[in-house]
Amino acid sequence: MIILVGYATVEGQSRSIAEKIAADIEAAGDRAMLYDIGLGGEYAIGHPEAAILCAPIHAARYPASFVAFVRQEASWLNSVPSAFVSVTLLIRSELEEEREEARHFPDGLLSETGWVPGLVHHAAGALRYSDYDFFKRWMMKRLAGQENAPTDVSRNHEFTDWEALAAFVEDFRIAAKA
Template sequence: MCLKLTSRSALRCTNPMKYYLAYASHDGQTKKIIGKIASILEDNAHEMVFLPLTTGQEHLPEDLNKSCLLIGAPVRYGFHLVPVRRFITNNLVALNAAQTAFFSVNLTARKPEKCTPQTNAYLKKFLVKSKFLPKHCAVFAGALNYPDYKPWDRIMIQLIMRMSKGPTDPKLAIEFTDWNAVHGFAEELAIWQPAQS
């Protein structure tokens, strides 16, 4: 199980790292979050390499033993997107031995009691089932944009929202992401000093 990063520090990283930022994004919110994290890591002098996951067959970086890998994945209809699940399954041994961090994006995290790695069912279930052992992880709420959804998706998401007592107005577009939490996670990653093999 991943650990919560230690409390935030005012110190800045004195040992810049290379960060690979791997992600899949269905409606764009996960990409937006990874972009925010990247900007903060860059402000702290880290090197960034984006690794969009479109199939899950993407190769691991050759210098993974000298770098850090952050993986971001949204939940769609109860499951993290296939490319991320496949990427982790295909590379599980190497990922568990590497310096990895992971974040999940799901609408359940809009609720205060379900927005941490310890309380978010989607994240906990995924980590147990996949046997993925990131060193650090976080969970962030995503966004609802009913006007942009296809009719079938809109109906399904409204049903899910109704079951979880969320908004169902088909004209509604709302961002639930707690950007302060994203910023805090990114700052903690920026001062993370992982052990190097």
């Protein structure tokens, strides 16, 4: 089975997640086509047999290029097994109401585009302090402190649960072949 692993990224964690998904697909014996949606262009073949798309939430929005891609490809995405990985730090919040808000981030995207993925996975992102400019680093450190997240700006902090992600990919592969 050929599975498109499409992603949009802002700071790189969604790309890391998509790369891990593609590696897990390949390790299980299927073919993964890694595709950076943010760069635009066409993917190499007409249409793969399944798709997993990944995108981060920033300021309560998915990247515009990702939304445009999903809108354009919704008909195809709905005709094949498909899944969505929504990436946000809020999913790891200590507050249940914030985690619940994060679980509903995809609702607007799916309503707006008409895409109905078979599975949705919520992955925590990362604090990439080394990639931030001075203002963003200061702002993210303050927000992290409010959430009891790491505030050591001398290094990056990753929160993605790689085991849960691998289980999600395996569940998707099984469902896609059923």
